[in-house]
Amino acid sequence: MAIQEKNYWLETVTMPAGEARPLPENVDVVVVGSGVTGLSAARVLAKRGLSVAVFEAETFGWGASSRNGGMVLTGLKLPVPQLMARYGREPVQRMYEASLASIDCVEQVVREEQIDCYFSRCGHLEVACKQAHFDGYAESAALIAREFHHKLRIVAKSELRAEIGSDIYHGGLVDEMSAGLNPARYVAGLAMAAKRAGAGMFDHARVEQVARGDHNGGAKFRVRTTKGSVWAREVLLASGAYTSNATPALRKKIIPIGSYIIATEVLGRELARELSPKNRMIYDSKHFLYYYRLTPDNRMLFGGRAAFFPETERTVRQSAEILRRGMIRVYPQLRDSKVEFVWGGTLDFAFDVMPHTGRTDGMYYALGYAGHGVAMGTYLGSKIAGVILGEPNAIPFDRIPFPSPPIGLRSGHTWALPLAGAYYKLLDWVS
Numbered sequence: 327m328a329i330q331e332k333n334y335w336l337e338t339v340t341m342p343a344g345e346a347r348p349l350p351e352n353v354d355v356v357v358v359g360s361g362v363t364g365l366s367a368a369r370v371l372a373k374r375g376l377s378v379a380v381f382e383a384e385t386f387g388w389g390a391s392s393r394n395g396g397m398v399l400t401g402l403k404l405p406v407p408q409l410m411a412r413y414g415r416e417p418v419q420r421m422y423e424a425s426l427a428s429i430d431c432v433e434q435v436v437r438e439e440q441i442d443c444y445f446s447r448c449g450h451l452e453v454a455c456k457q458a459h460f461d462g463y464a465e466s467a468a469l470i471a472r473e474f475h476h477k478l479r480i481v482a483k484s485e486l487r488a489e490i491g492s493d494i495y496h497g498g499l500v501d502e503m504s505a506g507l508n509p510a511r512y513v514a515g516l517a518m519a520a521k522r523a524g525a526g527m528f529d530h531a532r533v534e535q536v537a538r539g540d541h542n543g544g545a546k547f548r549v550r551t552t553k554g555s556v557w558a559r560e561v562l563l564a565s566g567a568y569t570s571n572a573t574p575a576l577r578k579k580i581i582p583i584g585s586y587i588i589a590t591e592v593l594g595r596e597l598a599r600e601l602s603p604k605n606r607m608i609y610d611s612k613h614f615l616y617y618y619r620l621t622p623d624n625r626m627l628f629g630g631r632a633a634f635f636p637e638t639e640r641t642v643r644q645s646a647e648i649l650r651r652g653m654i655r656v657y658p659q660l661r662d663s664k665v666e667f668v669w670g671g672t673l674d675f676a677f678d679v680m681p682h683t684g685r686t687d688g689m690y691y692a693l694g695y696a697g698h699g700v701a702m703g704t705y706l707g708s709k710i711a712g713v714i715l716g717e718p719n720a721i722p723f724d725r726i727p728f729p730s731p732p733i734g735l736r737s738g739h740t741w742a743l744p745l746a747g748a749y750y751k752l753l754d755w756v757s
């Protein structure tokens with residue numbers, strides 16, 4: 327079978343359709359975007375009795391949330407020592423706590439809403455591409471145990487076969503708390519949960535403009551969409567890497583970075599068990615990293631930043647071969663296995679590689695998860711809903727500086743991305 331250029335996960339679910347009814351005249355909260363962030367927020371807001379309209383430019387979950395690796399990961403993208411040096415001990419303790427709480431948050435939502443998405447606390451494994459990376463694991467694990475009372479397990483090279491059927495790594499680091507799921511089934515379940523809670527769900531409704539206004543002394547925003555306009559008291563921007571010039575202040579703070587995934591044919595049970603004996607979510611220690619896992623039906627799903635540009639037909643096609651070569655370097659056992667699917671998506675990176683919540687032009691936002699969005703997006707979506715509901719704001723990412731692009735570099739200029747790619751490759755070479 328020729329490789330199909332489509333998202334394998336979407337073959338496993340039917341996304342719910344949007345409302346046929348016309349838009350309401352006004353609502354308490356408009357949510358822009360229907361990934362995990364927007365839907366998690368909409369679910370909480372609607373459950374607490376607010377009127378909510380979710381606007382999605384495409385189909386529900388169309389962005390990164392249905393295309394990702396389905397890894398529900400503890401920790402943040404940046405290593406703890408770097409975070410401590412930048413923000414200090416106490417803020418980083420709260421950030422790390424949030425990252426652990428985010429896994430529980432996903433588990434709780436899955437349980438409460440009975441989302442059939444193969445959520446499993448299978449743990450994650452980071453594998454060291456260099457001896458120096460492995461040497462750094464001991465220090466990280468000790469720091470994390472001391473500061474956050476969270477236990478990671480170091481796996482020496484001689485014991486690595488119990489974790490992964492590959493001999494190319496120098497050792498590993500296991501976190502048993504992380505989990506895995508089928509992201510398309512998860513985001514579809516979240517959409518249905520938000521709908522059940524009473525949120526108005528409008529797909530193929532692109533938000534084109536948000537203007538400040540005053541409607542009968544109540545609503546503050548006039549939100550214009552391709553399906554009509556509504557008044558809203560509050561707006562939550564949950565548009566992630568796909569944030570557009572409809573909200574230019576936020577757009578310029580996000581770097582959209584392409585990431586690509588291949589999925590093999592269904593593998594025999596024994597081969598699958600050999601590749602990943604404990605069914606972990608696996609990623610390597612490089613900046614330009616590979617991440618991989620088995621799917622619930624035993625395909626090898628193998629992803630990486632094969633190209634830095636956001637996905638196009640061309641970058642998706644090129645990525646299939648680049649990723650296949652990468653996969654065979656890790657797993658020579660897969661040399662004769664067919665690759666059946668390839669797809670791409672866009673990651674939401676801020677210039678400081680941190681998640682951010684806050685307000686811009688009066689509108690709330692939550693984004694910048696840098697590859698950790700399945701858990702953190704779900705968590706921050708629900709937390710920002712709490713803030714909109716008037717709860718105290720204890721989000722540790724809310725008051726940290728949210729940098730603008732360096733002078734001369736506008737995130738809209740994708741010419742800069744290959745330079746960023748070359749920079750990360752250089753870092754992998756020297757460190």
Ligand SMILES: Cc1cc2nc3c(=O)[nH]c(=O)nc-3n(C[C@H](O)[C@H](O)[C@H](O)COP(=O)(O)OP(=O)(O)OC[C@H]3O[C@@H](n4cnc5c(N)ncnc54)[C@H](O)[C@@H]3O)c2cc1C
Binds near residue numbers: 359629699
């Ligand atoms: C290939 C890939 C693999 C990844 N793997 C992992 C992983 O294994 N684990 C992990 O934790 N994270 C992973 N991530 C990151 C994770 O998927 C994202 O951080 C997360 O899904 C972001 O969710 P979100 O709801 O904020 O945004 P999204 O899911 O991107 O949703 C934003 C939505 O907003 C819509 N939108 C944008 N503008 C408008 C507008 N003007 N009007 C209406 N709608 C609009 C878009 O159409 C889109 O559907 C991966 C990402 C990619 C691309």
